[in-house]
Amino acid sequence: MTAANDANKRLLVRGAAAVLTGAAPTAPGVPGAARSDATDLRIGADGTIVEMGRGLAPLPGERVLDASGCVVYPGWVNTHHHLFQSLLKGVPAGIDQTLSAWLQSVPFKARGSFAREERLRLAARIGLVELMRSGCTTVADHHYLYWPGMGYDPSAVLFDEAERLGLRFMLLRGGGTVARGAPGELAAHDRPETFDGMLAALERTVARFHQRGARTMRRVAFAPTTITVALQPHELKPAARAARALGIPLHSHMSETVAYYEHCAERFGGKLPIDVCAEHEWLGSDVWFAHLVHLSPAERRLLGESATGIAHCPQSNGRLGSGVAPAPELARLGARVSIGVDGAASNEAADMLSELHAAWLLHRAHAGQASRPRPQGRGEEGADAVTVEQLVHWASAGGAATLGFDGVGMLMPGMAADLAIWSLADPRHFGLHDEALAPVVSGARPRLEWLLCNGRVVVEHDAIPGLDLAQLGHEARAAVREIAAESL
Ligand SMILES: [Zn+2]
CATH class of the missing domain: 3.20.20.140 (Metal-dependent hydrolases)
Structure with a gap:
């Protein structure tokens, strides 16, 4: 299992349908800084977000993650x-x-x-x-x-x-x-x-x-x-x-x-x-x-x-x-x-x-x-x-503030590139007037196209590179049988 397949690689997340930043909304119904106008996020080799905007062009050596049809949330x-x-x-x-x-x-x-x-x-x-x-x-x-x-x-x-x-x-x-x-x-x-x-x-x-x-x-x-x-x-x-x-x-x-x-x-x-x-x-x-x-x-x-x-x-x-x-x-x-x-x-x-x-x-x-x-x-x-x-906000920047992490939990330049790119390719997301809401309101996990932690890809196309989920399930069932017999 290796999470480091993209370690030290610079990334450009491009073309997202919506970006929620994790900032606190100004008031109920007034998202303010909680929503970004950006569709693209550039991520530096140090694992931080270095730029956010629209129509950002890839720089030499950058890997592009195509986020079209996806919404980006903070990790x-x-x-x-x-x-x-x-x-x-x-x-x-x-x-x-x-x-x-x-x-x-x-x-x-x-x-x-x-x-x-x-x-x-x-x-x-x-x-x-x-x-x-x-x-x-x-x-x-x-x-x-x-x-x-x-x-x-x-x-x-x-x-x-x-x-x-x-x-x-x-x-x-x-x-x-x-x-x-x-x-x-x-x-x-x-x-x-x-x-x-x-x-x-x-x-x-x-x-x-x-x-x-x-x-x-x-x-x-x-x-x-x-x-x-x-x-x-x-x-x-x-x-x-x-x-x-x-x-x-x-x-x-x-x-x-x-x-x-x-x-x-x-x-x-x-x-x-x-x-x-x-x-x-x-x-x-x-x-x-x-x-x-x-x-x-x-x-x-x-x-x-x-x-x-x-x-x-x-x-x-x-x-x-x-x-x-x-x-x-x-x-x-x-x-x-x-x-x-x-x-x-x-x-x-x-x-x-x-x-x-x-x-x-x-x-x-x-x-x-x-x-x-x-x-x-x-x-x-x-x-x-x-x-x-x-x-x-509570689940991202609020959590980071609660734990005492100053550079984590919000999507803005200078912060850690901890972010989830959710694909809205399931019929339950079709017909949404505000796609930014989909991961929370739709009541089931969308496909996780990419998850980045500190700028490293740790989930790709809904899978964890190098992890055998079937094997993990097999080990879990065996452990459950043992624990039930020995303790419960
Ligand atoms: Zn507890």
């Missing part, structure tokens, strides 16, 4: 995932369970199956391939399977698999110090790390993998799995300070279901989850949380005022019956909004495009459900709850 930035779960889709015991029960029946129960490095490697490869085929070029993976003496370094495996496929990768280093049960009874793979051990491992991982720069390919964040559950209360503040001392951002799960309120009430003297975060230095422009579904009005304001980020995971929140996160409201209040697919054990489609399609429908339905007849209410409403341009 997606997925800000929350659990790649190991790519081998835990649709586990029957958890298919109709809510979060707390599902955690016990599926991801926690299967931990021991990932004591083998090859298992994690296969799961990561499947998840990354799925994401690439949905147009994703930056993946932030929240990995929390770490235990003392586990025999291999999962972080290294994840970075390696992403690099082989040519993707930009950010490790969200999870884990925790609180055991789920009496220590004496725990299997090796259920033993928690010590706080000092966790910080020492984090420091080693940062030293080995973290690259500083606007469009680097490897980053690390500190991401204890769920800070109000997986850490001791006195560890929250030192954890935040340790990450800031290393110059890396902070991430965790938060307020996914009402169980978060119950945990906080029990462990933090009746306080609300976001108040606990505020008190322990876990809010700010270098922090983002997955989910944020259940929030009081005051908690929403706190998140907005502190410019804290959200990895909005609408499909996983729907699948587990968690609810609908108030992402449009959080954006209005000043929070940074991004999109994550979450792990495939709670979202069988680890697909950024279907995530956006779901969000597009869900927020409109949710807003419309709250409509009331005039004069008590405002009559019909809901269809402008979130626009295609807003969603594209």
Whole structure:
């Protein structure tokens, strides 16, 4: 498998039917910088976009990618995932369970199956391939399977698999110090790390993998799995300070279901989850949380005022019956909004495009459900709850801003050439008056003609060069049988 077939080659993408840039729309119905008049993009040997315009002529040595009949989107930035779960889709015991029960029946129960490095490697490869085929070029993976003496370094495996496929990768280093049960009874793979051990491992991982720069390919964040559950209360503040001392951002799960309120009430003297975060230095422009579904009005304001980020995971929140996160409201209040697919054990489609399609429908339905007849209410409403341009922004530039990448996520000169060229050759796209909308509104993945990450072609004519998908499927089926027999 090689993603580097076009490494160091200069490219000219020419003749696109439409280009969405990933910039925030000016207002609902006013795309502004979210849409470009350009049909052509010139990409330099350094992997950046060097020019955008119409009728650009090829320069000597440039390879031309014919984008006629295609729309160009920014490569997606997925800000929350659990790649190991790519081998835990649709586990029957958890298919109709809510979060707390599902955690016990599926991801926690299967931990021991990932004591083998090859298992994690296969799961990561499947998840990354799925994401690439949905147009994703930056993946932030929240990995929390770490235990003392586990025999291999999962972080290294994840970075390696992403690099082989040519993707930009950010490790969200999870884990925790609180055991789920009496220590004496725990299997090796259920033993928690010590706080000092966790910080020492984090420091080693940062030293080995973290690259500083606007469009680097490897980053690390500190991401204890769920800070109000997986850490001791006195560890929250030192954890935040340790990450800031290393110059890396902070991430965790938060307020996914009402169980978060119950945990906080029990462990933090009746306080609300976001108040606990505020008190322990876990809010700010270098922090983002997955989910944020259940929030009081005051908690929403706190998140907005502190410019804290959200990895909005609408499909996983729907699948587990968690609810609908108030992402449009959080954006209005000043929070940074991004999109994550979450792990495939709670979202069988680890697909950024279907995530956006779901969000597009869900927020409109949710807003419309709250409509009331005039004069008590405002009559019909809901269809402008979130626009295609807003969603594209959240899933690209919004994601890059959430993760802290300054040179990624937007199609404009000087930015990384991370972009997807979607072909509109399917009958479901015929008849569209505004072709720019097609990948989000049509509800199925268009053919991905090319995907570029940092200026390198990583998908070509809907295939990943050198990857045998049938073989990957064969290996996945064998692994599923083994995991079901040994863990579930
Ligand atoms: Zn998650």
